[in-house]
Amino acid sequence: MPxxxxxxxxxxxxxxxxxxTSSAVxxxxxxGDLVLDNPVLTASGTFGYGxxxxxxxxxxxxxxxxxxxxxxxxxxxxxxxxxxxxxSGMLNAIGLQNVGVERFIREKLPxxxxxxxxxxxxxxxxxxxxxxxxAREVGEQPGVAAIELNISCPNVAHGLDFAVDPxxxxxxxxxxxxxxxxxxxxxxxxxxxxxxxxxxAVEAGGADAVCAVNTFVGMAIDxxxxxxxxxxxxGGLSGPAIKPLAxxxxxxxxxxxxxxxxxxxxxxxxxxxxxxxLAGARAVQVGTATFVQPGAAVGxxxxxxxxxxxxxxxxxxxxxxxxxx
Amino acid sequence: xxxxxxxxxxxxxxQEIAPRYYRLGLQSQIIAxxxxxxxxxxxLPRLRPVNDPLLRRAFSVARVSEEYFEIVYRISGRxxxxxxxxxxxxxxxxxxxxxxxxxxxxxxSLLVGGGVGVPPLAMLAAQRRTEQVRVLLGARTTNDxxxxxxxxxxxxxxxxxxxxxxxxxxxxxxSLLQKHLDDAARKAQPxxxxxxxxxxxxxxxxxxxxxxxxxxxxxxxxxMPCGVGICNGCVVPVSGAGDEYGRYRRIxxxxxxxxxxxxxxxxxxxxxxx
Numbered sequence: 001m002p003x004x005x006x007x008x009x010x011x012x013x014x015x016x017x018x019x020x021t022s023s024a025v026x027x028x029x030x031x032g033d034l035v036l037d038n039p040v041l042t043a044s045g046t047f048g049y050g051x052x053x054x055x056x057x058x059x060x061x062x063x064x065x066x067x068x069x070x071x072x073x074x075x076x077x078x079x080x081x082x083x084x085x086x087x088s089g090m091l092n093a094i095g096l097q098n099v100g101v102e103r104f105i106r107e108k109l110p111x112x113x114x115x116x117x118x119x120x121x122x123x124x125x126x127x128x129x130x131x132x133x134x135a136r137e138v139g140e141q142p143g144v145a146a147i148e149l150n151i152s153c154p155n156v157a158h159g160l161d162f163a164v165d166p167x168x169x170x171x172x173x174x175x176x177x178x179x180x181x182x183x184x185x186x187x188x189x190x191x192x193x194x195x196x197x198x199x200x201a202v203e204a205g206g207a208d209a210v211c212a213v214n215t216f217v218g219m220a221i222d223x224x225x226x227x228x229x230x231x232x233x234x235g236g237l238s239g240p241a242i243k244p245l246a247x248x249x250x251x252x253x254x255x256x257x258x259x260x261x262x263x264x265x266x267x268x269x270x271x272x273x274x275x276x277x278l279a280g281a282r283a284v285q286v287g288t289a290t291f292v293q294p295g296a297a298v299g300x301x302x303x304x305x306x307x308x309x310x311x312x313x314x315x316x317x318x319x320x321x322x323x324x325x
Numbered sequence: 326x327x328x329x330x331x332x333x334x335x336x337x338x339x340q341e342i343a344p345r346y347y348r349l350g351l352q353s354q355i356i357a358x359x360x361x362x363x364x365x366x367x368x369l370p371r372l373r374p375v376n377d378p379l380l381r382r383a384f385s386v387a388r389v390s391e392e393y394f395e396i397v398y399r400i401s402g403r404x405x406x407x408x409x410x411x412x413x414x415x416x417x418x419x420x421x422x423x424x425x426x427x428x429x430x431x432x433x434s435l436l437v438g439g440g441v442g443v444p445p446l447a448m449l450a451a452q453r454r455t456e457q458v459r460v461l462l463g464a465r466t467t468n469d470x471x472x473x474x475x476x477x478x479x480x481x482x483x484x485x486x487x488x489x490x491x492x493x494x495x496x497x498x499x500s501l502l503q504k505h506l507d508d509a510a511r512k513a514q515p516x517x518x519x520x521x522x523x524x525x526x527x528x529x530x531x532x533x534x535x536x537x538x539x540x541x542x543x544x545x546x547x548x549m550p551c552g553v554g555i556c557n558g559c560v561v562p563v564s565g566a567g568d569e570y571g572r573y574r575r576i577x578x579x580x581x582x583x584x585x586x587x588x589x590x591x592x593x594x595x596x597x598x599x
Binding site for chain 1 (some may be wrong): 552556
């Protein structure tokens with residue numbers, strides 16, 4: 001496969017494996033029963049369903065792909081403008097545009113399944129029943145390594161309710177847990193007072209891992225038209241600007257629960273990822289950075305390896321949660 | 326599978342060609358040799374490797390040669406302001422060429438443009454072989470008319486309308502368009518319109534073409550976080566058969582060039598972010 005990016009190393013699954021294990025550094029990590037060759041996943045909504053980026057980056061080197069959120073019915077998404085750049089970040093109000101679970105299973109999953117990279121399907125429901133039904137349907141499909149429950153999208157009515165109330169959060173996860181045996185990751189919203197309460201709630205509901213965090217609700221106003229820059233009014237803030245906030249949330253979650261934590265928020269380089277691992281994350285997701293650099297996730301993996309080698313660490317598990325407060 | 330590549334291109338030249346308008350030449354054989362009129366490049370607008378401005382900016386390709394490609398842009402915000410400081414030798418991170426190009430020129434083609442919508446039309450004009458092509462440009466003043474030399478080079482006649490009357494026809498380019506369409510109708514001559522420019526101009530052009538049932542291609546602009554079809558940020562509402570969801574198309578991969586009649590103009594009101 002021809003590679004069109006400038007920062008590639010290794011163009012085959014064999015070479016990818018070599019990257020993960022060369023120089024006697026092990027990047028292997030696990031989220032419950034889900035074992036990953038390396039701790040870098042692509043964040044939902046930032047990698048499509050994999051096809052568009054295949055020509056720019058070697059997907060087989062990535063720890064796992066989390067696809068764009070799937071809902072029960074197709075969603076057209078919000079009216080444009082849907083995005084706006086901010087200082088070292090961006091706001092988005094895409095509105096969970098997706099083809100719906102039926103077409104996803106029929107049209108998108110086959111491509112994802114054919115990748116050598118584990119596939120995690122992100123799902124979002126409007127009700128607890130929706131989540132359970134999605135978990136059941138998707139969990140039955142071959143080639144699904146895990147399901148990420150998107151209880152935290154700020155751009156959809158109801159989306160936030162589950163993520164701000166511990167009882168609702170626990171109930172959603174419990175319902176999904178009853179519906180499927182595949183590993184369940186619960187993606188939390190940072191737009192709460194105390195994220196550790198929600199983390200404990202999803203743990204109690206049976207989640208195999210906590211993913212922290214989704215985007216922060218924000219807004220931007222056009223001072224010439226005197227209207228919000230986003231048609232939706234508000235949007236979710238992501239990118240380097242949120243890293244300090246996300247990192248603190250990850251630390252709180254890691255202190256609160258025994259299940260693995262996956263860190264998300266403004267990760268651009270391997271060094272950013274190391275901060276999250278030190279804070280207690282067992283894995284990380286790379287999102288907005290992929291818009292800037294299609295090869296960002298692979299770059300983060302390389303950066304993690306460089307750090308481990310430079311610090312004579314042979315296994316990534318040695319540094320997880322070792323920040324000295 | 327597209328031709329798109331990620332490359333580090335080098336600035337060969339940069340000139341201010343009109344107040345706040347810059348012409349930038351970037352060396353990249355691979356982009357220069359594969360880009361087609363209507364396609365764009367997605368450029369990281371930074372002076373140094375930092376995280377701000379965060380996102381790439383999209384620019385239509387204006388001209389290509391064997392070794393390099395050119396864009397013409399206007400300073401409209403932080404990203405373009407940073408770019409205007411680039412000197413020859415500066416290395417630039419570029420993704421491209423991206424997007425759907427203009428359809429091939431029709432036997433009789435009218436290119437209607439304004440502002441930074443003109444450069445992609447210049448590239449389209451350069452693809453002319455035997456087709457009859459005229460260019461109609463609208464601008465606020467004569468100083469805002471760019472790419473004249475590109476049209477001259479390929480022998481394509483240019484007519485200008487300026488709002489302040491400083492050059493050509495006083496008023497809007499749509500009156501020039503109307504005149505030529507009336508002419509074509511009288512002669513029963515089929516014509517196709519290719520248009521790029523400020524949204525109010527595109528709306529008006531699309532409306533005129535719809536009225537007389539003349540095919541019209543428009544090149545659209547919207548904030549593009551990714552530029553490659555993943556984020557669904559840059560969508561335009563469409564009428565009739567849209568993308569898989571029936572309501573929107575992505576300007577970066579389904580466009581930037583679309584047929585005007587596909588677009589739901591009544592729901593299209595983007596506010597470009599600087």
